[in-house]
Amino acid sequence: MLFNSLSFVLFLFIVLALYYSKLFNWTSKKRMLLLSSYIFYGMWNPPLIILLWMSTMVDWKAGKRLAVEDNQKKRKFWLILSMCVNLGFLGFFKYGDFLLENFTALMNSIGVDFQAQPMDIILPMGISFYTFQTMSYTIDMYNRKIERAKTFLDFALYVTFFPQLVAGPIVRAKDLITQFYEPKKATVNQFVWGLFLLTMGLFLKVVMADTLLSGTADDVFSSDKILNVWDAWTGTLAFSGQIFFDFSGYSTCAIGIALMLGIILPDNFRYPYASIGFSEFWKRWHISLSSWLRDYLYIPLGGNRHGITRMYVALMLTMLLGGLWHGAAWTFVIWGALHGIYLVVERLLKNKIHIKINAWNGVLLALLTYTLVNFTWVFFRAREFSTAKNMIGSMLFMNGDGEKILGTFDIIKVFTVITILFLCHWVMRNTSMKSVSLKTSPWILGIVWAIMFFLIVIAQGSGEQFIYFQF
Amino acid sequence: MALSGYYPNLDDNKDLWAVQRTKIDKATKNDVVFIGASRVLFDIQLNEWEKETGKKPIQLASVGSTPLPIFNDIVENTEFAGTVVVGVTPPLFFSTTFLMAVPWKREQFRVDHYFKRTYAQRLNHALSIPLQQNLVLMSTSEEEWTSNIDLKTLLKNIKIGNRQPKGMPPFYQFDDITLERNTEMTQRTVNDTAFANTIKKVWRFYGSTSPPPEKDATMSFFLKDAKAFTERGGNLILLRCPSSGGARMGENMGFPRVDFWNDLVKQANVKAYHFEDYEQFKNLECPELSHLSVKDARYFTTELAKIMIADGAITNQKIN
Numbered sequence: 001m002l003f004n005s006l007s008f009v010l011f012l013f014i015v016l017a018l019y020y021s022k023l024f025n026w027t028s029k030k031r032m033l034l035l036s037s038y039i040f041y042g043m044w045n046p047p048l049i050i051l052l053w054m055s056t057m058v059d060w061k062a063g064k065r066l067a068v069e070d071n072q073k074k075r076k077f078w079l080i081l082s083m084c085v086n087l088g089f090l091g092f093f094k095y096g097d098f099l100l101e102n103f104t105a106l107m108n109s110i111g112v113d114f115q116a117q118p119m120d121i122i123l124p125m126g127i128s129f130y131t132f133q134t135m136s137y138t139i140d141m142y143n144r145k146i147e148r149a150k151t152f153l154d155f156a157l158y159v160t161f162f163p164q165l166v167a168g169p170i171v172r173a174k175d176l177i178t179q180f181y182e183p184k185k186a187t188v189n190q191f192v193w194g195l196f197l198l199t200m201g202l203f204l205k206v207v208m209a210d211t212l213l214s215g216t217a218d219d220v221f222s223s224d225k226i227l228n229v230w231d232a233w234t235g236t237l238a239f240s241g242q243i244f245f246d247f248s249g250y251s252t253c254a255i256g257i258a259l260m261l262g263i264i265l266p267d268n269f270r271y272p273y274a275s276i277g278f279s280e281f282w283k284r285w286h287i288s289l290s291s292w293l294r295d296y297l298y299i300p301l302g303g304n305r306h307g308i309t310r311m312y313v314a315l316m317l318t319m320l321l322g323g324l325w326h327g328a329a330w331t332f333v334i335w336g337a338l339h340g341i342y343l344v345v346e347r348l349l350k351n352k353i354h355i356k357i358n359a360w361n362g363v364l365l366a367l368l369t370y371t372l373v374n375f376t377w378v379f380f381r382a383r384e385f386s387t388a389k390n391m392i393g394s395m396l397f398m399n400g401d402g403e404k405i406l407g408t409f410d411i412i413k414v415f416t417v418i419t420i421l422f423l424c425h426w427v428m429r430n431t432s433m434k435s436v437s438l439k440t441s442p443w444i445l446g447i448v449w450a451i452m453f454f455l456i457v458i459a460q461g462s463g464e465q466f467i468y469f470q471f
Numbered sequence: 472m473a474l475s476g477y478y479p480n481l482d483d484n485k486d487l488w489a490v491q492r493t494k495i496d497k498a499t500k501n502d503v504v505f506i507g508a509s510r511v512l513f514d515i516q517l518n519e520w521e522k523e524t525g526k527k528p529i530q531l532a533s534v535g536s537t538p539l540p541i542f543n544d545i546v547e548n549t550e551f552a553g554t555v556v557v558g559v560t561p562p563l564f565f566s567t568t569f570l571m572a573v574p575w576k577r578e579q580f581r582v583d584h585y586f587k588r589t590y591a592q593r594l595n596h597a598l599s600i601p602l603q604q605n606l607v608l609m610s611t612s613e614e615e616w617t618s619n620i621d622l623k624t625l626l627k628n629i630k631i632g633n634r635q636p637k638g639m640p641p642f643y644q645f646d647d648i649t650l651e652r653n654t655e656m657t658q659r660t661v662n663d664t665a666f667a668n669t670i671k672k673v674w675r676f677y678g679s680t681s682p683p684p685e686k687d688a689t690m691s692f693f694l695k696d697a698k699a700f701t702e703r704g705g706n707l708i709l710l711r712c713p714s715s716g717g718a719r720m721g722e723n724m725g726f727p728r729v730d731f732w733n734d735l736v737k738q739a740n741v742k743a744y745h746f747e748d749y750e751q752f753k754n755l756e757c758p759e760l761s762h763l764s765v766k767d768a769r770y771f772t773t774e775l776a777k778i779m780i781a782d783g784a785i786t787n788q789k790i791n
């Protein structure tokens with residue numbers, strides 16, 4: 001079920017009505033939320049709920065054993081079992097065809113005549129998110145960082161909680177499970193703010209991403225022509241805006257919906273396009289994934305504890321795997337590699353050049369960071385290397401005149417939206433929407449809310465899927 | 472051009488189509504299914520057909536598409552052995568078997584959606600119906616008409632300068648559709664010549680940009696399915712609906728009857744009806760060259776059903 005759909009409006013209305021009715025005690029409300037979460041997921045493809053159940057059962061059992069087991073070998077067994085099941089699901093469903101394709105290419109390249117039919121495996125929605133979330137629980141249990149979930153119901157709800165089930169934020173057990181222990185009820189202010197966030201999230205998705213930017217990005221990246229520099233940049237900027245609005249829109253909806261239930265989810269985006277440098281970018285973009293990769297991949301790989309070379313290797317590996325997490329294609333690996341290189345170069349430069357950041361050079365450095373990030377988005381969005389190569393060539397003025405496929409209005413529209421986006425991020429980089437709202441007149445907030453609602457209604461959209469559902 | 476007189480209407484989208492496709496799985500030997508492009512959609516009026524034959528047909532024709540993918544779906548994925556009437560609009564029927572070509576992709580998209588649609592999508596569609604029927608602002612459409620009033624279309628219609636190559640002329644919606652996919656040409660198309668001319672410009676654009684026909688590939692694909700369908704007892708009928716003026720001239724030049732229609736009928740060896748062969752249809756004029764007004768469509772449907780019954784191509788369920 002998509003947040004930007006009529007069925008979700010009905011679903012949320014029923015869930016909220018039951019949640020705030022006096023029919024149920026807290027345990028029954030949690031059961032209702034769990035059942036609702038399965039319905040939310042099953043409305044897409046019911047049989048794939050079995051994967052969710054299996055992941056839940058394995059990690060519940062592993063957590064239970066790790067809570068009481070002192071024998072290190074047995075502890076390791078339960079950890080490995082959890083990782084094998086979760087990564088096995090991920091490997092088979094997400095990377096099965098990719099691995100087969102590459103194996104075939106490898107065999108052919110060494111002269112072995114091997115052909116394989118693509119398996120056409122269906123990618124279960126949100127599998128990358130919920131497997132990472134459940135694994136974090138078991139790894140934290142293994143490292144004795146958290147207590148085990150008090151009841152199976154609490155744990156199952158942690159794995160399946162519908163607002164963040166299919167596209168995050170990837171929430172740690174200590175931040176979410178404990179919230180299920182005591183009855184939760186949103187205050188009036190929380191409920192209204194949650195509803196505002198839900199509207200804001202839908203506005204970002206339906207109006208900003210789908211209506212204003214997606215068409216231009218699709219036109220440019222689906223073109224098989226060598227493009228004019230303006231078209232290439234417009235398409236890339238449009239996609240950089242689209243993916244931000246799409247994904248942060250989902251996260252904002254998720255946070256808002258959870259808040260309407262009295263549950264607090266962590267921020268997933270903090271105005272990333274105003275980042276000065278790439279370390280900061282990854283502290284502001286998809287925060288729950290980057291912190292997951294830092295805690296469960298980069299640090300176990302050695303982090304910065306074993307010298308500079310090992311640190312750079314760990315950094316590159318983390319970013320490469322982070323790239324692959326996004327999709328089973330080499331273009332995503334290149335995307336991750338570029339970010340890894342950016343991070344390594346940034347660290348090297350930071351040791352040699354010391355700049356005191358002020359408002360003037362800060363905005364220029366943020367613009368430089370954003371420009372470099374745009375080159376990575378080309379690989380993220382392009383389905384073929386040839387497309388990415390042509391796009392980069394056009395963006396760097398290497399392709400002569402190139403074809404003009406966009407209208408003047410499209411170019412003006414995208415540059416206007418992206419300029420406003422960048423300036424908003426810059427202005428907001430040291431604050432939050434909540435603190436700004438507290439300083440703003442309720443009348444102004446009401447008018448903004450009404451405008452967003454009106455634009456959502458006239459944009460409507462055709463229920464476009466969120467981009468991150470495929471990851 | 473100025474647009475006025477907006478009113479709530481349904482979108483002929485993949486979900487509306489899929490609901491009709493569902494009916495084939497339960498259809499009997501007595502059922503009639505229409506497939507083809509927009510001519511069958513506009514020219515066959517379901518109530519008139521029911522009045523003449525006693526059975527409401529299933530309408531699966533889709534605008535701007537070849538019927539080959541849906542016929543292949545019926546043959547391969549169902550056990551339906553009733554009557555399938557295939558509308559033959561030559562520029563679309565003989566266009567392509569290439570999966571990525573627009574006339575194929577549009578139809579295949581609907582067939583795929585029927586099999587892949589989620590429960591959430593079904594519910595979304597059901598919930599959207601009362602809104603579409605009552606709110607003018609529910610105006611997005613799969614066809615992306617220029618006359619839509621959703622934000623995306625309003626922005627898309629803003630043009631500054633001539634930077635990009637000249638594309639398709641504005642394409643305004645000129646039909647209304649019901650839940651059962653009965654389609655009627657709007658009265659405005661009949662009465663307002665300037666409006667009808669905007670549609671004619673679109674046909675001219677398609678006529679001048681379409682690739683050459685792929686007669687051998689399309690015929691061979693269709694005939695294979697036709698053989699399988701008739702061998703299992705299915706009743707296959709070919710139908711050529713009227714066109715007029717420049718559209719008909721273009722079709723006669725690009726798809727000469729002898730080489731295309733006659734050859735198809737001969738090789739398929741099934742009942743076939745060409746509007747030119749019947750005195751009743753010779754004077755029918757299409758307001759925008761390609762489809763009949765609702766008044767003429769009702770007449771065409773009634774007469775066609777009578778002809779087919781008299782010919783023994785279909786049976787009158789009212790009598791049986």
